[in-house]
Amino acid sequence: MGYMNPFTSEHEMFRKTVKDFVKREIKPNGEHWEEMGEVPREVFQKLGEVGILGARYDEKYGGSGRDFWYTLILCEELARSNYIGAAVSILMQCEMCTAAIHEEGSEELKQQYLVPAIKGELLGCLGVTEPSTGSDVGSIRTAARREGDSFIINGAKTFITNGSIADYILLAARTGGKGTGGVSLIIIPTSTPGFSVSRKLRKMGVHSSATAELSFEDSVVPASNIIGEEN
Numbered sequence: 001m002g003y004m005n006p007f008t009s010e011h012e013m014f015r016k017t018v019k020d021f022v023k024r025e026i027k028p029n030g031e032h033w034e035e036m037g038e039v040p041r042e043v044f045q046k047l048g049e050v051g052i053l054g055a056r057y058d059e060k061y062g063g064s065g066r067d068f069w070y071t072l073i074l075c076e077e078l079a080r081s082n083y084i085g086a087a088v089s090i091l092m093q094c095e096m097c098t099a100a101i102h103e104e105g106s107e108e109l110k111q112q113y114l115v116p117a118i119k120g121e122l123l124g125c126l127g128v129t130e131p132s133t134g135s136d137v138g139s140i141r142t143a144a145r146r147e148g149d150s151f152i153i154n155g156a157k158t159f160i161t162n163g164s165i166a167d168y169i170l171l172a173a174r175t176g177g178k179g180t181g182g183v184s185l186i187i188i189p190t191s192t193p194g195f196s197v198s199r200k201l202r203k204m205g206v207h208s209s210a211t212a213e214l215s216f217e218d219s220v221v222p223a224s225n226i227i228g229e230e231n
Helices: 009-036 041-049 069-079 084-096 099-104 107-119
Strands: 124-127 143-147 150-161 168-174 183-189 195-200 211-222
Touching (some): 009 084, 069 084, 099 107, 099 183, 124 150, 143 168, 183 211
Antiparallel strands (some): 150 211, 168 183, 195 211
């Protein structure tokens, strides 16, 4: 059986858009971003302007409503830039901290967070990994205690991509019993009192992927900031 090419002419048009962006923005500046330790905010806005950040998300939220092959094309072309730190930072913005909001978030959360994230105006990160438990979701200790219409969050996260530049965190926190069944996803703005970037991490490489340790001390967010059901 012969190989079937899954890419259409529309896919290839998107590939050209990404290639042009890599050539214009990433390759000439990637080394400077590595020295800075982050991708500048205005780069995300430029990504939003050319439709890269929301390619597979619904058009009513500013996306293009395309299929997942577009994300794979984006991964391929970002990898070819040779600046993997920048690639990881961009993929965090367009996939890891937005996909759950698109799929399971309330309409209010989509308007408040997803729409500006697709535009590159609001930066996000995903808070899973912890200092003592790594990325084992079933062992997460960061706790979100329900009190009335709010969650009170205490704990710490580490090795968080975009953690030092994010405007919001898609936080995995324990809202119930032991194991993965007791963990929920909650959005916490980084302007929330009690939240802090406790340390920016200097890694062996991929420096432009801004990586940080985060701390939460009695940080209060609305219970409506939960993604999907409370576990």
